[in-house]
Amino acid sequence: MASTQLHGASVGDRIYRFTTTAFALSIPLLLVLLAIEVVVAAWPALKAFHLGFLTSSEWDAVNGVFGAAPAIYGTLVSSLLALLIATPLAIGVAIFLSEFAPPWLRQPVAFLVDLLAAIPSVVYGLWGIFVLVPFLREHVMPFLADRLHLGDTPLFSGPAYGPSMLAAGLILAIMVLPYISSVTREVLMAVPRSQREAALALGATRWEMIWGAVLPYASSGVMGGVILGLGRALGETMAVTMVIGNRHEISSSLFAPGYTMASVIANEFSEATNDMHLSALMAVGAVLLAITLVVNIIARWLVWRVERRGQA
C-alpha cells in the first residue's frame, strides 16, 4: 500500500514536471517558429534587393521595387523623439509622486498616469488626428518656425502639414510615459531609507538627496523603465499610422511626414496582391523584429553595465 502510494506520487511528479517543462519550452519555440516563418516569407524580397532593401528609399509596389529605409528611419526617429520627450517628464512625475506629493494626492495621480497605458491606441490616434495634428499645424509649428526663427534649421524646416514625425513622436511620448513613470516610481520607492538618511545626514537638501543619492541608486531600474518604453514605442502601430503622414521619404525635418515599419505593414498588407510585395512586407516585419531584438540586447547590456558598476 505504502509502496504504491510512493510509486503513484513519483508518477504524478513526473507528469507534472513533463507538463510544466513542455509549457515553458513552448513559448521560446513559438518565438523561434515565428521568426523562421517571417524570414522564410521575407527571403524572396531580401534576395532580390540585398542591402538595398535597408538603404533604398524607393518603395514602388506597381513596379515591384522595395526599399524600406524611410520606414526604418521613421521607426527609430519617432521612438527616439518619444523617449527624449517622455523620459524627463516621466522621471519628474515619478519623483513628484514618490517624494513630494502629499499622501492624499499620490494614489489618484498615480492611478491617472497609469490609466494612460489603458487607453486603446486607436483612441490616441483619433485624438491625434482631430486635436493634436491641427494644434501642431496652427500653433506649435508656426511658433517654432516663425516666432523662434527655427524655420531655417534642418529640424524644423519645410511646410507645416500637420501629420508629421513630430506628431508621431509626441503621441508616442504620451503613450510610453506611463510605462517609464510607473517603473521609475516603483524603483524610487524601493530605494532603502538608509540611503536617504545617509544623504540627509551629510547635509543634503531634499533635492540634493534625490538627485545625488536616490536617483543614482535607482538608475539601473530607471533605465529598465526607459527600455520598456522604447520597446513599446518601436512596435506601436495604430496611433502612429494615423498621425505620421505615411510617406516613403526620409526628411531631416520633424515637420515632414514619414513612415514607420509597423505602419507600412498595417497599411499595405491588405493590398499586397503580388508575391514580391507580400514578401517585402514580411521583410519589413523581419527587420522590425531584428531591430527590436538588437535594441533589447543593447538595453540589457546597459543595465548590466550599470548594475556591475554598482557591485564591483
Added chain:
Amino acid sequence: MTDQSPVTRAGNATGVPQVGAVAVENFSFWYGAKQALFDISLNLVPREVTALIGPSGCGKSTFLRSINRMHDLLPGTRSTGRILLDGEDVLDRRLDVVQLRQRIGMVFQRSNPFPKSIYDNVAWGPRLNRRPSRSELDEIVEQALRRAALWDEVKDRLRTSALGLSGGQQQRLCIARALANEPEVLLLDEPASALDPIATQRIEELLWELKKELTIVIVTHNLQQAGRVSDRTAFFYLGQLIEYGPTDQLFTAPREERTEAYITGRFG
C-alpha cells in the same frame, strides 16, 4: 596624522567658539501622541566619548537622532526644550538644518555607503557643501580616509566601488564620509552591531583617536563596548535619563538602583 584642530576654528554668530559642546535642556520628544523622551537634560563634553545605553525602545536612538534633527522628515513629531550646539539651539526652526548636519556627522547601525566609488563616497559631502577644486578634494578625501584609518587599505583602489569593501571597511568608509564634512560632533548609532569582533575593535580604536578632535556620542547595546570606549555614560530607561556620569563610576558604583539592575544584567 592630521593637523586640523576644531578649537582653532572661528566662532559662530554668538561668539562662542565652535568646539562641539552640546547642552541639552529639558528636552522632551513625541511621536504623534506617544511621548518617547521625558525632560532630558545633560551636557555632552567636547573631546570625550559619551555612550548612550539602555534596553531596546528606551529612547536612546530617538535622543541621538534629535541632535542632528533626523526626525524632521517624519510627520507628526514634536519636541520641547532646547538642544544647544555651541550655544545655538538646533531645534530652532529658523536654523539651517543643512548646515547643522554638516557640523554634526552621523554614522548608522547598518553601513550605508552609496553605490559609487570609494572616492565618490567620501567626496559626496564636500562636493555638496563646499564645491572644492579637484586638488582640494583629493586632499580632503585622503585626510578623511586617513582619519578613519582606512587609507592604507584603499589607497590603490579609490575608484572601485565601495560595495566591494568588507562590512567593517564599509562602516569605516561611512565614518570617513562623515569626517570629510569636518564635523564638530560625531553621532554613532550602534555602529558595530553588525560587525565581527575584529572589525568592532578597529572601530573602537578609531573612536579613541577621533575623540582628540571631536565630540563623540555613541549608542550601543553592548555594555562592554560602552565600558571600553566611553568617558561618560548615560543610561536611558522608558524615555527617561536615569543616570549620567563618568563611565567608571556608572559601571562600578551606580547611584541608581535601576542602573545597577541593568548593568548587572537583571533586565534589558
